[in-house]
Amino acid sequence: MSTVTGTPDRTSGTPAAPSDAPVRANTARLLRWWPAVVLVLLIVAPYSALPLPGLLDGPLGSPGSLQLLATCLLFGALATGYDLLLGRTGLLSFGHALYFAAGSYATNTIMLEAGLPFAVSAPVGVCFGIALALVLGSVSLRVTGIGFSMVTLAFAQAGSILVSRNPGGFTGGEEGRAAPAELLPSGLVGIEHTANLYWVALGYLVLTLAVVHWAVRSPTGRVWEGIKENERRVEVLGLKPYGFKLSAFVLAGALAALGGLVHLLLTGGSTPQTTTSDFTLSLLVMVVLGGSGTRWGPMVGGILYTWADHRLGDLAGSGAVADLPAVLRVPLSQPLFLLGVVFVAVVHLLPGGLARLPSRIRSVLRATSEGAPAQKEDRHS
Amino acid sequence: MSTLVLLTMTGLGLGALYFLIASGLSLIFGLMDVLNFAHGALLSIGAYGTWWAASGNLPGAGPGGAGFVLAVLFGTAVGTAAAVLLELTVVRPLYTRPREQVLATVGVGLAVPALLSGIWGSDARTFPGPEALSGTFSLLGAEVPVNRLVLIAAAVVVLIALRLFLGRTRHGLVVRAGVEDRAMVTALGIDVRKAFTLVFAIGGCAAALGGALGGLYFGSVDPRQGTSLLIFAFVVVVTGGMGSVTGAAVASVVIGLVQQFANYYTAAGLGDLAVVVLLAALLLVRPRGLTGRLA
Numbered sequence: 001m002s003t004v005t006g007t008p009d010r011t012s013g014t015p016a017a018p019s020d021a022p023v024r025a026n027t028a029r030l031l032r033w034w035p036a037v038v039l040v041l042l043i044v045a046p047y048s049a050l051p052l053p054g055l056l057d058g059p060l061g062s063p064g065s066l067q068l069l070a071t072c073l074l075f076g077a078l079a080t081g082y083d084l085l086l087g088r089t090g091l092l093s094f095g096h097a098l099y100f101a102a103g104s105y106a107t108n109t110i111m112l113e114a115g116l117p118f119a120v121s122a123p124v125g126v127c128f129g130i131a132l133a134l135v136l137g138s139v140s141l142r143v144t145g146i147g148f149s150m151v152t153l154a155f156a157q158a159g160s161i162l163v164s165r166n167p168g169g170f171t172g173g174e175e176g177r178a179a180p181a182e183l184l185p186s187g188l189v190g191i192e193h194t195a196n197l198y199w200v201a202l203g204y205l206v207l208t209l210a211v212v213h214w215a216v217r218s219p220t221g222r223v224w225e226g227i228k229e230n231e232r233r234v235e236v237l238g239l240k241p242y243g244f245k246l247s248a249f250v251l252a253g254a255l256a257a258l259g260g261l262v263h264l265l266l267t268g269g270s271t272p273q274t275t276t277s278d279f280t281l282s283l284l285v286m287v288v289l290g291g292s293g294t295r296w297g298p299m300v301g302g303i304l305y306t307w308a309d310h311r312l313g314d315l316a317g318s319g320a321v322a323d324l325p326a327v328l329r330v331p332l333s334q335p336l337f338l339l340g341v342v343f344v345a346v347v348h349l350l351p352g353g354l355a356r357l358p359s360r361i362r363s364v365l366r367a368t369s370e371g372a373p374a375q376k377e378d379r380h381s
Numbered sequence: 382m383s384t385l386v387l388l389t390m391t392g393l394g395l396g397a398l399y400f401l402i403a404s405g406l407s408l409i410f411g412l413m414d415v416l417n418f419a420h421g422a423l424l425s426i427g428a429y430g431t432w433w434a435a436s437g438n439l440p441g442a443g444p445g446g447a448g449f450v451l452a453v454l455f456g457t458a459v460g461t462a463a464a465v466l467l468e469l470t471v472v473r474p475l476y477t478r479p480r481e482q483v484l485a486t487v488g489v490g491l492a493v494p495a496l497l498s499g500i501w502g503s504d505a506r507t508f509p510g511p512e513a514l515s516g517t518f519s520l521l522g523a524e525v526p527v528n529r530l531v532l533i534a535a536a537v538v539v540l541i542a543l544r545l546f547l548g549r550t551r552h553g554l555v556v557r558a559g560v561e562d563r564a565m566v567t568a569l570g571i572d573v574r575k576a577f578t579l580v581f582a583i584g585g586c587a588a589a590l591g592g593a594l595g596g597l598y599f600g601s602v603d604p605r606q607g608t609s610l611l612i613f614a615f616v617v618v619v620t621g622g623m624g625s626v627t628g629a630a631v632a633s634v635v636i637g638l639v640q641q642f643a644n645y646y647t648a649a650g651l652g653d654l655a656v657v658v659l660l661a662a663l664l665l666v667r668p669r670g671l672t673g674r675l676a
Contacts, residue, residue, distance in 0.1 A: 092480070092483075139661070139665060140661075142665055143664050143665060146410075146414075146416055147619075147664050149416070150615060150619055150660065150664060151660070151661045151664050151665070153612070153615065154616070154657040154658070154660040154661040154664075155657075155661060157612055157657045158654050158657045158658055158661075161650055161653050161654050161657070162654065164650075165648070165650040165654075277612065278491075278608075281418075281487055281490075281491065282491075284484070284487060285487070285488065285491070288484055330496070330499040330500050331496060331499060333499055334495040334496060334498065334499040335495075336491050336492065336494075336495035337491075337492045337495035337496045337499060339491065339492075340488045340489065340490075340491035340492025340493075340495060341488070341492050343484075343487075343488035343491070343492075344471060344485050344488035344489060344492070347475070347481050347484050347485045347488065348471075348474060348475065348485065351478070351481065
């Protein structure tokens with residue numbers, strides 16, 4: 001595309017002009033591989049001691065930075081999985097946190113209560129999350145529209161209350177429960193193994209991106225898109241939306257449960273904050289911030305949101321902010337306030353999220369550059 | 382018997398609080414199809430406004446007597462102003478994009494509690510109230526706190542005022558007609574959008590009053606209060622049928638009582654659980670809510 005539209009612009013006859021088109025085609029072909037380059041960079045990141053002042057607290061390979069990066073990658077993946085519902089199928093679920101917490105809590109409880117090693121309890125925990133998504137999804141999807149949102153919210157809230165009430169001492173109530181370090185794989189415990197945890201989170205992100213990419217291109221994925229655009233029309237075509245919506249719900253639930261597992265490893269325990277409706281709302285914010293229904297948008301949104309949430313918290317504690325007058329200091333010390341405001345601004349000013357930003361800029365540039373030659377031609381004729 | 386009376390009065394007081402939040406939420410949803418996630422924030426603004434004024438920051442207002450009435454009026458006014466501001470600046474520009482309207486209110490619902498905890502700290506603040514309202518009175522052998530009665534009275538007044546407004550005034554007629562069929566009202570040449578601001582103002586006023594009096598009920602204010610009450614208000618709105626004020630009144634009484642009794646007679650927390658499960662069950666059995674309006 002770019003070569004076709006690009007060549008006629010080059011009317012000023014420099015000798016390099018004829019060979020310009022193949023070069024541009026080559027760069028375009030190379031540019032298509034940027035995800036692979038980014039992936040390689042991310043894989044080798046723990047070996048680097050590159051300082052990124054402002055972006056990270058310590059050098060890139062330090063445990064603190066890796067922990068933050070791993071959390072960012074985890075939430076990037078979670079937002080991508082959540083977008084399977086919101087952006088791909090058009091289902092506004094307010095209960096996604098439940099399946100995330102289910103994966104974390106089920107695995108942790110099995111390890112703590114049955115004393116089974118992580119390798120055994122992890123698959124059981126994920127299966128529990130999938131089963132929960134299957135049962136509750138099949139019930140919630142019986143209602144549509146805002147009713148569906150409310151039912152998922154109700155189920156998630158029920159889960160949140162259960163966890164915080166600590167039935168039988170299984171969930172640890174408000175404090176949550178730490179995972180038993182002796183049952184976890186030894187390479188994933190302790191601060192000296194943060195790089196391994198980082199790779200686990202990166203692996204989870206790659207897996208989620210691959211699964212979502214594959215799923216939305218499958219025949220089922222095309223039906224999801226149809227349901228998002230117009231559910232009635234899909235019905236008229238002779239397809240039952242219910243089964244398709246349920247498959248999206250269960251797949252998203254499975255990815256979330258898997259994410260809960262990564263979170264369990266990353267934080268060394270299960271916390272009740274992951275069950276709250278606020279957690280789901282923050283996923284929603286990430287997805288919309290990045291760009292719902294796009295390939296990279298939710299991931300970018302998740303990474304940026306998590307990073308900003310952490311770094312803005314650090315910023316609030318720093319001297320630069322503490323010296324400001326109260327009118328500026330108070331809002332700046334609240335990451336959630338800033339994120340909420342940015343979110344409202346994005347919803348208003350940038351529909352489609354950050355993923356739409358490059359094409360927006362391009363269209364603005366094209367409009368200005370096309371405006372100039374058009375005037376020139378007018379002068380010729 | 383005295384336990385029964387106390388539980389009933391507490392349940393009714395809680396129900397009154399739910400009604401104050403849910404009535405506005407229900408009208409807003411009925412008219413505009415916007416599920417206002419910032420409604421809990423409006424309640425918090427009302428609560429903090431009242432607390433701020435009653436703590437002696439507003440001249441003339443204070444924790445006792447006429448000063449407290451002034452403080453409640455101030456908190457309610459601030460909440461109403463915030464609701465109007467919310468509608469005009471956040472919701473109105475997104476008029477053609479209903480889903481984004483909901484998302485924008487989600488953003489506001491996140492930002493406002495964060496701002497409140499930034500200004501006054503995230504810990505609960507003791508709510509100053511008049512001596513007369515902090516005592517108890519005897520009813521059928523039970524010692525019932527007076528603040529329950531205040532909440533119930535406020536809810537009844539709001540219910541009657543809303544009924545009168547909706548039934549007897551021209552603006553109320555437009556709101557009712559808009560809830561039934563917005564497109565038809567627009568087709569008749571009436572600008573429904575003017576009613577949007579009005580409905581937001583009414584909803585914000587009721588929620589802020591709920592926040593001000595909720596401070597009495599809980600004895601303290603904290604930034605997360607509004608958001609946690611919002612979920613139960615959703616339950617009330619759905620149970621009562623979205624857009625129906627009378628439905629919301631009946632539903633809030635039922636929900637408040639069920640929650641109190643279940644929490645007392647079974648394990649603590651089971652009442653909250655029962656209520657959210659009730660929401661799910663009800664939506665599945667009757668997707669249109671109790672009074673039959675489209676959910």
